[in-house]
Amino acid sequence: MPHPLERRVIFQHIDEPGYSPDLACYLRQGGYAVLRKSVQRPPAELIDEVKRSGLRGRGGAGFLCGLKWNLVDRKSGKPIYLIVNADESEPGTFKDRYIIHQDPHQLIEGIMISCYANNVKQAYIYIRGEFPHGARILETAIAEARAANFVGPNICGGAYSCEIYVHRGAGAYICGEETGLIESLEGKRPYPRIKPPFFPAVLGLYQCPTIVNNVETLCHVKHIADIGGGAYAGIGTPNNTGTRLIGVSGHVQRPGYFEFESGKITLGRLLHEVCGGPLPGRKFKAIIPGGSSSKILRCDERFKIKQKDGTVLDWGYEDIPLDFDSFAACGTMGGSGGVIVMDDRVNLVEALGNLNAFYAHESCGQCTPCREGSLWMKKITARMVHGEARVEDGELLKNVADQIAGRTVCPFGEACSWPTQSFVQKFGDEFKAYAETKRQPRPVDALTLV
């Protein structure tokens, strides 16, 4: 049962008894009515609805969807492609998986409306390799939709035609980055492309204009086409419109996946009311609020938020509303909506060691600062945990991280340095004291993270 604080739009049917991923079930719920209605409208009108809605991308960066669509080169004479980013690989993020596995037709309807609006004739769903059942479910759903004239030639009996194919990845995180994804879809190593000149909107898949949107984003498009951009903008808060899927993992009583109106509930209510607070006898220590790359928050820090009218708000983590702008104001990001909670058993050097191993494994190796830097950050934290820790290691880690961000082809450089920079900045004492910590007997409830 959804929590009373939730507002389920995208997740309306997730885990609903009796709801199945087949077309018949979707049609019983009024499925594809919005597509039928939409293909009767001029495409530009649909783009305007999306612009009016204020929809921001749910893949991580929160980029305005209407603006992204506006940037597409429509004069080149080349075909325009739409790629659905179903790579869901940012640690802590687990939301698209439920749409894909339980409600694939909602996604397909969103894709088809977006394709129609942008005059796209071919869409690809790039799904991570670790969702083999998800890929099959999507393929079955597309075949059903094709047989019913919702995908393929002459959609809903009209003149418009568009095909969707599913393309499976093979276990590489960097394929979530949109230009790495495009290279991967072209059958190559997923080395991200340099921007400029390779903005997907102009030179994307096969050097054609390409739109890359996250699974959740495209589901929102369906609801925008349904209720109208103006009405959608009334959900959530200004500049953070609509609902948001949030996943909570780690040390809470009730981890899980939820949907809320953006900005309408705080991180405190999420973790204490919805997720039941810390485990018995434990205290929250730190929170990574928007996927593993987002900067960590200390549970005892204060955030001074300057308002437009000059007043200053004084927030603890409990007071931060769940939206893009509030997290940005606190020096981190809402990112992909993956909240990772750590309690007082966790040593932050060890937690960082875990994440550094991830980033070292996933760097594509193209840019020297990232390839070497992510590896050294991993080696240093692994040495601290398994070998000898030095008082100056925190400084050393920061020094390495500071030389990566801003010096790479793609934002993986930032993604891999933000954890190190923020962990060391906020828990510097723990890094300094780690050598001493190791001389003490290891607490019985200590966790193995590296």
Add this chain to the structure above:
Amino acid sequence: MNLKPETLQRIDEVITHYPVKRSAVLPLLHLVQEEQGYISREAIEWIAAKLELQPINVYEVVTFYPMFRQHPVGRRHIKVCRTLSCALNGGYRTCEEFEKEFATQRGAISPDGEVTIEFVECLASCGSGPAVMIDDDLHEKVDCAKARALAAQIKAEAAARTK
């Protein structure tokens, strides 16, 4: 290369999904690995010829993506999530439990040939960790007890097979 007629048919079909043949490298590798268990040298050359590429164009893909392998694995492939959310709930212990159950180490085929156990990175099931994939199937909240139960199931299937 000996591939089943169904696989060959799927290969020819999937190539039509793309305006450029090279895009079919990953789908072909998946199809071949599903049938043969791993990607052999011969498979690399066959796929390259099929897509009018040089073998290096396929080889560089095989060596980059973690899911493609150049050696066989055990009968069942156990992939334990190593990343933070799962580790916070005991992912490392889960992996050790599997290793103990099959008297093996990560990355190697177990002595009985039944399993290969590996750590993998985040499986996008962080809220119900530790997450484990056994072949294509996801298992959630796999603590040590559940790991033992899953291992027992695999062993029972193995025993039934050799009877």
